[in-house]
Amino acid sequence: MNGLIKGKEIHFDDEYLHVKLEDDRIISTPLAWYEPLQEASVSQLKNYKLICLNTGIEWEDIDYHLNIESMLVISEEQAA
DSSP: OOSOOOEEEEEEOSSEEEEEETTSOEEEEEGGGSHHHHHSOHHHHHSOEEETTTTEEEEGGGTEEEEHHHHHHHHHHHHO
């Protein structure tokens, strides 16, 4: 990746983590790929904040951090 992948909105459904990027693309990955998120309550999932110039997501309640660019890398690996 050659630029900063920055998020602006985070959404969840029963199966997926959806991150809307600053350029309006949406990355969706299965919650099952992130065990701490899969095990978290809905209120814990909703209690997130964008960190590191909006390139990461932090869930302080469950002490979990996710780099948004890594979601793209994991997606590519899963597709291969």
